[in-house]
Amino acid sequence: MTQWALLSPDILLPWILSxxxxxxxxxTPGLSATMAVALIIPMTYYMTPLAGLxxxxxxxFTSIFTGDIPATLIRIPGTPASGVAVLDSHELAKQGRATMxxxxxxxCSAIGGFLGVTCLVYLSPPLSKIALRFTHFQYFWLGxxxxxxxxxxxxxxxxxxxxxxxxxxxxxxxxxxxxxGYPRFHFGNADLSGGISFVPAMIGLFGVSxxxxxxxxxxxxxxxxxxxxxxxxxxxxxxxHIAWNKWLILRSxxxxxxVGALPGAGADIAAWFSYxxxxxxxxxxxxxxxxxVPGVIAPTSANNAAVAGTWIPALVFGIPGDxxxxxxxxxxxxxxxxxxxxxxxxxADIVNGxxxxxxxxxxxxxxxxxxxxxxxxxxxxxxxxxxxGGVVLFSIVGSFAINNxxxxxxxxxxxxxxxxxxxKNDIPLSxxxxxxxxxxxxxxxxxxxxLKSDGxxxxxxxxxxxxxxxxxxxxxxxxxxxxxxxxxxxIKAIRxx
Numbered sequence: 001m002t003q004w005a006l007l008s009p010d011i012l013l014p015w016i017l018s019x020x021x022x023x024x025x026x027x028t029p030g031l032s033a034t035m036a037v038a039l040i041i042p043m044t045y046y047m048t049p050l051a052g053l054x055x056x057x058x059x060x061f062t063s064i065f066t067g068d069i070p071a072t073l074i075r076i077p078g079t080p081a082s083g084v085a086v087l088d089s090h091e092l093a094k095q096g097r098a099t100m101x102x103x104x105x106x107x108c109s110a111i112g113g114f115l116g117v118t119c120l121v122y123l124s125p126p127l128s129k130i131a132l133r134f135t136h137f138q139y140f141w142l143g144x145x146x147x148x149x150x151x152x153x154x155x156x157x158x159x160x161x162x163x164x165x166x167x168x169x170x171x172x173x174x175x176x177x178x179x180x181g182y183p184r185f186h187f188g189n190a191d192l193s194g195g196i197s198f199v200p201a202m203i204g205l206f207g208v209s210x211x212x213x214x215x216x217x218x219x220x221x222x223x224x225x226x227x228x229x230x231x232x233x234x235x236x237x238x239x240x241h242i243a244w245n246k247w248l249i250l251r252s253x254x255x256x257x258x259v260g261a262l263p264g265a266g267a268d269i270a271a272w273f274s275y276x277x278x279x280x281x282x283x284x285x286x287x288x289x290x291x292x293v294p295g296v297i298a299p300t301s302a303n304n305a306a307v308a309g310t311w312i313p314a315l316v317f318g319i320p321g322d323x324x325x326x327x328x329x330x331x332x333x334x335x336x337x338x339x340x341x342x343x344x345x346x347x348a349d350i351v352n353g354x355x356x357x358x359x360x361x362x363x364x365x366x367x368x369x370x371x372x373x374x375x376x377x378x379x380x381x382x383x384x385x386x387x388x389g390g391v392v393l394f395s396i397v398g399s400f401a402i403n404n405x406x407x408x409x410x411x412x413x414x415x416x417x418x419x420x421x422x423x424k425n426d427i428p429l430s431x432x433x434x435x436x437x438x439x440x441x442x443x444x445x446x447x448x449x450x451l452k453s454d455g456x457x458x459x460x461x462x463x464x465x466x467x468x469x470x471x472x473x474x475x476x477x478x479x480x481x482x483x484x485x486x487x488x489x490x491i492k493a494i495r496x497x
Contacts, residue, residue: 006356011051014043015357018055019364022062023372026078027070028394033063033079033267033307035401037324041331049335050353054361056331057354060324061361064267064303065109066372072102073376074391076207080198081267081303083433084275086206088288088295095291099377100234104241106369108249108297109304110362111242115253116260116305117358120312123257134262136449137460141469142262143442145273147435148473161431164422168435171196172443179447191407198436200399200408201415205429207395208416213423241293248278248294249301256302260309267303267310272434274302280475308358315339315351 006012018040025036036059044052067078071085072093085105092101134142147165174185175195186192242249252274259270278298279288288295307324314325329339337347344351399412419429453459460466 006050006054006353006360011048011054014047014051015054015058015361016364016368019058019062019361019368022059023066023368023375025059026063026066026082027372027376028078028397033060033081034324034327036060036063037327041327041334044331045334049332049337049350050357052331052335053328053350053354054357056328057357058361058364060307061109061113061304061358061365062368062372064307065106065300065365065369068105068109068300069102069372069376071206072105073098075210076391076395077202079268080202080437081271081306083202083206083268083430084271084299085296087275087430088290088292091289091291092293092296097234097291099373100237101296102373103234103370104238104293104296105300106366106373107238107242108301109369110365111249112253112256112301113304113308113362113365114359115250115301116257116308117355117362119254119257119305120308120315120358121355123312133465136445136452137463138465138469139262139441140445140449140460141466141473143438143445145469145472147438147442148276160427164427164429164431165435168432168437169439169442170435171201171432172436172439178440178444179451191405196411196436197403197408200412201436202433203395203399204412204415204417205419205433207391208412209419209423209429211391211395212416212420241297245294245297248297252278252298252301253305256305257309257312259302260306261312267306268437270306270309271299271303272437275299304362311358315343315354 021040022033022036025033025039037056040055040059041052044055047055063079064081067080067082068085068089069078071077071082072089075086075090077083077086089101089105092098147169172195174192176183176186176193183193255274255277256267256270259273260267275288275295275298278294279285282288282294284292284294310325311328314329332339337343337350395412396409399408400406422429422432449460450457461470
């Protein structure tokens with residue numbers, strides 16, 4: 001099957017319609033790419049495998065990007081992967097550069113996705129071998145590194161960032177202990193026995209708290225609506241930033257692909273991971289979180305690349321990289337396609353078609369994503385009371401839709417009030433979200449690792465991968481001091497000569 005056959009109306013039309021659905025899902029707080037794929041799969045039952053895969057891949061890439069639109073304009077992440085966009089992207093919007101930030105975000109998402117798909121095509125076997133070498137010991141340090149990034153996310157107050165991350169860890173312990181089955185911190189409430197759902201907590205922290213702030217500062221939301229307008233020369237500025245940061249885009253895309261190839265990591269962890277790494281490597285780390293362009297480019301390049309990365313273990317070994325590819329594996333079996341090493345021999349045409357679909361989706365993402373930006377900016381022209389009411393309405397719908405449980409609306413409200421007071425006391429919210437995401441990964445892998453080693457910590461430190469990640473954690477906390485010490489030593493050596 002040639003690539004031109006993918007552009008036939010019976011494939012292209014449902015493909016584009018699915019991407020438009022991705023715009024709606026991604027821009028609606030609480031609705032995730034997983035939910036979009038779950039809605040799409042039943043519609044593809046009577047379609048050809050390539051038409052079904054085109055719809056699935058298209059809606060996934062689109063919803064991951066469009067989640068950054070509300071995160072940038074009104075500080076409410078549309079999807080978990082867009083949580084990091086509330087930092088620099090939103091700050092740029094407050095400075096009147098929202099359209100520039102979102103256009104840059106869109107193009108970097110497409111470029112990152114393109115590079116991620118290229119890695120998927122050429123690097124699947126070696127990356128999958130690395131991913132499969134990760135055991136509970138390596139995953140523990142991966143979680144520890146991700147959590148240590150919270151210090152980097154807090155510009156001038158790393159201690160406040162650590163406090164926020166610890167609060168997130170505390171939240172992640174609510175519910176039944178996965179290792180022992182013992183209920184913790186549920187206070188006799190059956191709804192809490194399953195733990196606190198991450199999405200309602202995120203919507204509350206970033207959405208409801210923003211509405212509460214707008215009540216105290218009525219001009220804030222209206223100013224953001226005005227700032228969403230297009231300005232002359234923005235497209236030229238976007239291309240300048242892309243050319244200037246080309247190596248950052250490449251680095252973040254490769255990093256996102258590698259993280260995405262780790263089963264269970266996904267696009268959200270890839271985005272935070274890339275942001276933290278770039279801040280530690282940057283010579284202008286103090287600018288991150290204040291509207292710094294590399295802080296926009298790094299996560300958005302990584303999260304779309306991670307979407308491609310999740311397909312690496314799914315295709316090569318039949319192991320889902322995240323919840324989306326878990327659904328996709330079921331759909332492929334429905335199409336009589338069996339993922340695994342033999343798929344490249346038995347279904348070579350399907351695999352080549354899938355790669356072509358992934359590439360073309362990055363091209364289609366640009367016009368579809370730009371349409372989403374313009375529509376959302378138009379909605380923000382509405383009176384601020386309607387905008388605020390819409391934010392509250394979508395927050396409630398998004399929180400309820402995850403588990404169809406009214407209790408999640410209460411969770412959203414509680415976290416919204418908590419987020420308002422935390423920010424009022426200059427405690428950042430992003431590390432708390434990171435703590436909630438990584439808390440389960442950190443705890444479960446630590447405890448299972450200790451059970452496997454009969455309580456010995458030696459397996460956590462005697463593996464090259466573990467040692468590498470331990471050094472990364474140390475560098476996060478003491479990188480500045482190490483660099484300054486090395487610089488002083490270098491200067492002294494030069495003076496002696």
